[in-house]
């Protein structure tokens with residue numbers, strides 16, 4: 001495993017981050033699912049044993065049962081790392097989603113953020129997290145109020161660096177400037193990014209270069225679509241078998257031949273499609289001189305082994321060009337405009 005500095009900070013992170021979004025997946029419809037607490041812990045520990053030191057979660061992550069199980073992923077991550085040296089981990093979490101049914105239990109108000117940092121640390125049994133993100137913009141709360149809460153959390157030593165996820169590029173620039181004036185480090189942008197979904201490239205890449213922010217690229221293999229598993233239908237218990245959005249967003253009739261062509265290119269490189277897709281991203285970051293860490297997921301130990309081996313795949317600029325040419329024919333059926341931030345009146 002290689003380690004690199006994230007953004008312009010002194011924080012060393014592994015070349016891959018491991019995300020716990022679907023951990024544990026408790027239920028598939030009405031049927032108990034197979035990624036239970038025990039398997040989640042086994043996979044997280046295996047990722048660590050294979051050299052991953054960077055782990056991502058969020059207060060709402062819960063195995064898709066909402067909101068009753070909000071917080072479950074954080075608890076499971078905390079359980080998994082219990083007994084290891086906390087200082088050997090870089091832990092990232094995110095707040096914004098609904099945690100209870102009462103008012104002030106979602107958003108980015110000072111009240112919610114101060115409540116959730118304490119709850120999150122209790123859930124993970126930690127004294128601090130390394131990176132705390134705003135999970136999405138809150139159009140109803142002035143950003144100054146949220147950053148004021150971040151400043152207190154920073155000064156209490158409960159989070160070291162801060163970040164955003166899926167904010168408008170102009171809002172990210174505003175937030176970086178405001179944060180700097182308050183003495184807190186806005187370090188991370190969590191953004192959807194993979195070979196098939198590259199909308200963030202022009203503006204977020206420029207922000208990364210100009211403001212020293214690192215990009216945590218989530219859904220780096222398009223939730224499993226950039227593997228060979230969906231080329232001949234939907235396997236039982238795959239994510240697409242219970243998240244219908246995946247089929248609508250990616251697995252249309254016109255897109256399957258493109259996945260096949262990408263898979264053939266990978267085979268010729270001696271790689272699996274997921275390995276090639278991750279190797280593409282790592283080489284792309286090098287060419288573009290941006291700090292990008294793919295945030296991978298896995299529901300089997302074999303997925304981890306497959307994906308971590310991507311770090312041994314060598315890509316040249318011609319490969320990057322050829323792969324992007326093939327992928328440019330892929331059509332994503334998904335549109336989610338950014339919510340905008342609000343500023344305080346005074």
Ligand SMILES: NC(=O)c1ccc[n+]([C@@H]2O[C@H](COP(=O)([O-])OP(=O)(O)OC[C@H]3O[C@@H](n4cnc5c(N)ncnc54)[C@H](OP(=O)(O)O)[C@@H]3O)[C@@H](O)[C@H]2O)c1
Nearest residue numbers: 019020021218219220221222223224238239296297298303
């Ligand atoms: N900030 C945000 O709003 C946001 C949003 C989304 C995600 N994230 C972060 O990003 C992380 C990763 O997202 P993601 O899980 O969608 O990432 P991903 O790496 O694109 O997809 C992971 C899923 O693909 C399948 N898979 C992985 N490797 C495979 C392999 N080698 N062969 C076959 N199937 C394979 C597995 O699903 P199945 O086995 O179930 O099919 C696995 O759970 C999350 O855990 C979270 O931390 C953040």
